[in-house]
Amino acid sequence: MNLRHVAITLAKELREALRDRRTLAIMILLPLVVYPLLSLLAAQVATGRDKQREQRPSTVAVVGADMADDALAARIRQNTTLFVLLPAGTAADIESGQLDALVERDSRDAAKLTLVYDASRDESRVAEERLGDLVAKGLPDGCAPSLTAERRSIAPQARVGGYLLSKALPLFVVLMVLLGAFYPAIDVTAGERERGTLETVLCSPIRRFDLMFGKVLAVATLAALTGVLNLASMAITLMQILRLAAAQSAVPDVPWGHALAASLVIFPAALLFAAAFVALGATARTLKEAQTLLLPVYFLTVAPAMAGAIGEYRLGGIAAWIPGMNVTLLARDLMVGRVHWSGGLSALLSTLIFAVAALAIAARIYDSERFMVPAPRRQLHAGGAARNTTAGDALTLFGLAFLLLYFVFLPIERHHLAAGLLTAEWIGLLGLVALFARVSGQGFAKVVGLARPTGRALLGAALVGCGAWAAVAVLSEWLLPVPREMLEQLRRSLVPLDGSRGFAGTLLLVAVSPAICEEALFRGPILRGLRTRLDAVAAAAITGLLFGLFHLDVYRLIPTAILGVLLGWIALECGSIIPSMLAHFCNNAILIALVRSRLDQRMESLGHRAITFIVLASLALTSVGLVLVRASRREREM
Amino acid sequence: MPEPLAVLDSASKSFGTVSAVVELSLSIRGGEIYGLLGPNGAGKTTALRMLAGLLAPTSGRATLAGHDAKTALAKTKLGYLSGSTGLFGRLTPREMLDYFGQIHGLSRREIRERAEVLARALALDAIFDRRCEILSTGERQRVSIARAVLHDPAVLILDEPTSGLDVLASRFMRDFILGERARGKAILFSTHYLAEADLLCDRIGFLHYGHLLREGTPAAIRTSLGANTLEEAFLNLAEARGDPA
Numbered sequence: 001m002n003l004r005h006v007a008i009t010l011a012k013e014l015r016e017a018l019r020d021r022r023t024l025a026i027m028i029l030l031p032l033v034v035y036p037l038l039s040l041l042a043a044q045v046a047t048g049r050d051k052q053r054e055q056r057p058s059t060v061a062v063v064g065a066d067m068a069d070d071a072l073a074a075r076i077r078q079n080t081t082l083f084v085l086l087p088a089g090t091a092a093d094i095e096s097g098q099l100d101a102l103v104e105r106d107s108r109d110a111a112k113l114t115l116v117y118d119a120s121r122d123e124s125r126v127a128e129e130r131l132g133d134l135v136a137k138g139l140p141d142g143c144a145p146s147l148t149a150e151r152r153s154i155a156p157q158a159r160v161g162g163y164l165l166s167k168a169l170p171l172f173v174v175l176m177v178l179l180g181a182f183y184p185a186i187d188v189t190a191g192e193r194e195r196g197t198l199e200t201v202l203c204s205p206i207r208r209f210d211l212m213f214g215k216v217l218a219v220a221t222l223a224a225l226t227g228v229l230n231l232a233s234m235a236i237t238l239m240q241i242l243r244l245a246a247a248q249s250a251v252p253d254v255p256w257g258h259a260l261a262a263s264l265v266i267f268p269a270a271l272l273f274a275a276a277f278v279a280l281g282a283t284a285r286t287l288k289e290a291q292t293l294l295l296p297v298y299f300l301t302v303a304p305a306m307a308g309a310i311g312e313y314r315l316g317g318i319a320a321w322i323p324g325m326n327v328t329l330l331a332r333d334l335m336v337g338r339v340h341w342s343g344g345l346s347a348l349l350s351t352l353i354f355a356v357a358a359l360a361i362a363a364r365i366y367d368s369e370r371f372m373v374p375a376p377r378r379q380l381h382a383g384g385a386a387r388n389t390t391a392g393d394a395l396t397l398f399g400l401a402f403l404l405l406y407f408v409f410l411p412i413e414r415h416h417l418a419a420g421l422l423t424a425e426w427i428g429l430l431g432l433v434a435l436f437a438r439v440s441g442q443g444f445a446k447v448v449g450l451a452r453p454t455g456r457a458l459l460g461a462a463l464v465g466c467g468a469w470a471a472v473a474v475l476s477e478w479l480l481p482v483p484r485e486m487l488e489q490l491r492r493s494l495v496p497l498d499g500s501r502g503f504a505g506t507l508l509l510v511a512v513s514p515a516i517c518e519e520a521l522f523r524g525p526i527l528r529g530l531r532t533r534l535d536a537v538a539a540a541a542i543t544g545l546l547f548g549l550f551h552l553d554v555y556r557l558i559p560t561a562i563l564g565v566l567l568g569w570i571a572l573e574c575g576s577i578i579p580s581m582l583a584h585f586c587n588n589a590i591l592i593a594l595v596r597s598r599l600d601q602r603m604e605s606l607g608h609r610a611i612t613f614i615v616l617a618s619l620a621l622t623s624v625g626l627v628l629v630r631a632s633r634r635e636r637e638m
Numbered sequence: 639m640p641e642p643l644a645v646l647d648s649a650s651k652s653f654g655t656v657s658a659v660v661e662l663s664l665s666i667r668g669g670e671i672y673g674l675l676g677p678n679g680a681g682k683t684t685a686l687r688m689l690a691g692l693l694a695p696t697s698g699r700a701t702l703a704g705h706d707a708k709t710a711l712a713k714t715k716l717g718y719l720s721g722s723t724g725l726f727g728r729l730t731p732r733e734m735l736d737y738f739g740q741i742h743g744l745s746r747r748e749i750r751e752r753a754e755v756l757a758r759a760l761a762l763d764a765i766f767d768r769r770c771e772i773l774s775t776g777e778r779q780r781v782s783i784a785r786a787v788l789h790d791p792a793v794l795i796l797d798e799p800t801s802g803l804d805v806l807a808s809r810f811m812r813d814f815i816l817g818e819r820a821r822g823k824a825i826l827f828s829t830h831y832l833a834e835a836d837l838l839c840d841r842i843g844f845l846h847y848g849h850l851l852r853e854g855t856p857a858a859i860r861t862s863l864g865a866n867t868l869e870e871a872f873l874n875l876a877e878a879r880g881d882p883a
Binding site for chain 1 (some may be wrong): 690691692693694710713715718720721722724725726727735738741743783785786867
């Protein structure tokens with residue numbers, strides 16, 4: 001072996017690989033951003049679930065003893081935060097969900113009791129655990145004899161098997177369907193384009209929609225097959241593991257009927273993922289580019305699916321309409337054999353609606369000339385010539401800003417909130433934009449879109465900033481209510497109880513700094529970079545989503561993302577970043593004023609009529625603002 | 639005189655701010671070979687793609703056998719051969735011809751009969767059931783030809799068909815083009831091998847930066863530009879315009 005040749009080859013390959021920005025994005029930036037982000041969101045969902053569990057008292061009953069004299073019943077009755085004691089109950093009540101658990105006293109032996117519960121239901125398991133703790137702690141001194149408790153689950157072994165499988169399988173199945181769609185979608189779109197076969201097919205008398213639909217069905221078939229095979233294989237494997245683990249105790253059975261029913265979610269999910277991936281893959285010119293485009297979507301779908309698997313959410317309302325989460329929850333419910341049909345139908349219907357929407361987008365892309373348009377030559381900026389911000393730059397900047405925030409500034413914030421926030425904003429965000437402007441040779445003003453706005457644009461942006469917060473807050477509270485403790489924590493971070501920060505300090509920290517620095521990054525190079533590849537609505541929407549994710553708080557994701565979309569739209573319509581900065585400042589300043597004057601707490605106690613009035617006023621103000629912003633564009637174009 | 643089968647009528651194509659083809663007009667009749675010549679980036683492929691219905695002209699018209707080139711009817715009259723050969727690597731030539739034959743609305747029997755004829759004519763018998771990904775460049779090109787002419791189209795568009803081929807394969811391709819002309823096909827092909835065009839073409843058009851600089855028979859163009867070869871003629875033309883060739 002010639003070590004020198006090995007070293008030369010190693011150096012050349014590394015140089016080539018590291019010059020490929022897509023390789024860098026996939027290998028380094030994406031995992032560094034995605035894993036912390038996913039784990040953070042998962043932790044928040046799990047915390048929310050635990051708090052929800054803690055807050056819900058278990059409905060129990062004690063039978064076989066005189067309730068009035070029974071000491072255990074008295075202790076249960078006293079503990080009102082954990083229990084609601086019903087005067088009577090049966091196993092059938094547990095089965096129907098009216099009761100979480102039942103304590104059966106032995107009429108012959110006062111020291112013996114049986115805890116009856118449903119091992120295939122979370123609430124019942126929690127009740128059994130709580131009652132078990134209560135019994136284990138024993139009764140107060142002088143209340144002998146001590147108690148011994150047996151446990152009896154009323155759930156058949158197949159249903160317990162279904163319950164156990166429902167904890168892990170739905171997420172894995174959704175992930176496998178996603179993965180099953182991923183590479184075939186890339187192959188039939190970007191792969192075909194790269195191999196040069198697409199051109200010959202498009203010269204044939206085949207309608208582009210037919211071609212696209214055939215491809216989507218092929219990808220969906222492969223994805224569904226992957227899902228079904230994985231479901232069957234994992235069900236058997238998991239059951240074998242459980243049997244080994246529970247060698248002496250009752251062995252849960254594989255609920256094949258339920259597993260088969262759960263596999264039904266695979267098909268609509270496969271169609272949705274296939275259509276979305278084919279639509280996205282069709283915009284890519286090469287296999288590598290398709291991978292770069294599809295990976296973020298893959299992870300974005302994984303996040304809600306994971307939240308659905310961890311969060312123990314009920315399948316209904318908004319949860320039934322979130323792609324990824326809805327099918328995970330439906331598979332879970334089908335697995336345990338408890339499906340609320342309205343939620344189940346909503347999940348299936350929404351998945352099909354999204355699939356049709358993705359098909360329509362794919363059809364539009366296939367009908368356009370995107371395939372045949374030559375790749376734009378990369379503009380080199382040697383010799384000091386400037387280049388424009390690209391979509392790749394936008395995503396790279398987001399990744400870098402996220403890394404800085406997560407690994408550098410968040411640890412500072414934990415030690416000193418104000419110092420951490422200020423350095424994150426002015427160095428992490430604005431500094432990053434300034435550095436990018438310098439490296440790309442464009443100049444700061446061009447990178448952020450600094451231009452003189454019209455008076456209408458400023459007035460419109462100010463109205464949106466002053467008006468949108470109420471409607472956004474009510475909408476996000478309806479979609480994903482913030483736990484009270486987290487709301488208090490947010491209030492305290494805005495306005496410290498000890499009065500250590502004055503109004504001016506808070507304004508600088510929470511309104512001025514984000515308005516300048518966050519806007520400079522998000523509505524600057526990120527929005528402008530994405531705009532080079534997407535239309536205005538899509539660019540504003542994705543920037544808004546990234547803006548929401550950047551706040552690292554699952555409960556603030558929806559309001560910040562909506563605000564981000566509005567700010568993005570303002571920046572694009574006005575052709576300047578200054579109006580979006582003004583709107584951002586107004587929004588945050590109003591929130592500070594509300595918290596300082598405790599008006600936000602008073603609003604919580606307002607009736608429906610007052611809330612409706614506030615929302616309507618907010619919508620009216622925002623609409624007028626948006627109309628003015630739109631008018632400013634026409635004024636600018638004239 | 640027969641009606642032209644392939645027509646570009648003042649067709650222009652822009653990509654953003656870049657004009658790839660500017661007001662290009664040309665027409666090709668049955669039994670005629672038209673060579674579109676020019677250096678890389680001249681706009682040859684864009685012009686061919688407009689005629690093949692892959693790109694819509696920004697202005698002007700592209701028609702095949704009297705039909706708008708984008709329509710399915712026009713595409714039934716078209717055989718298109720791209721420089722990249724465009725074969726499905728995981729299919730055999732037989733499976734591929736079957737797929738394209740079905741798209742063109744041929745019956746199973748018609749496909750089988752045509753495939754047998756083409757296999758004999760293009761010496762594909764030995765490779766007809768091998769996957770395309772393991773075929774040599776020359777074999778791939780022959781399969782591509784079979785795919786392009788399977789439905790017996792009236793118009794053939796060939797985008798740099800001899801690019802990357804060895805001497806024997808290039809010769810085979812030239813013979814094929816001449817044979818198709820004899821069968822009354824209208825043939826438009828692009829190349830930057832000017833000597834090849836001189837040998838094959840009834841008429842040629844010089845394309846440069848999207849503009850058609852000159853059109854005529856090879857002999858007439860050589861004479862009018864005082865050149866012995868087409869290459870010399872093209873260089874003279876570019877020089878006269880003050881463009882780098």
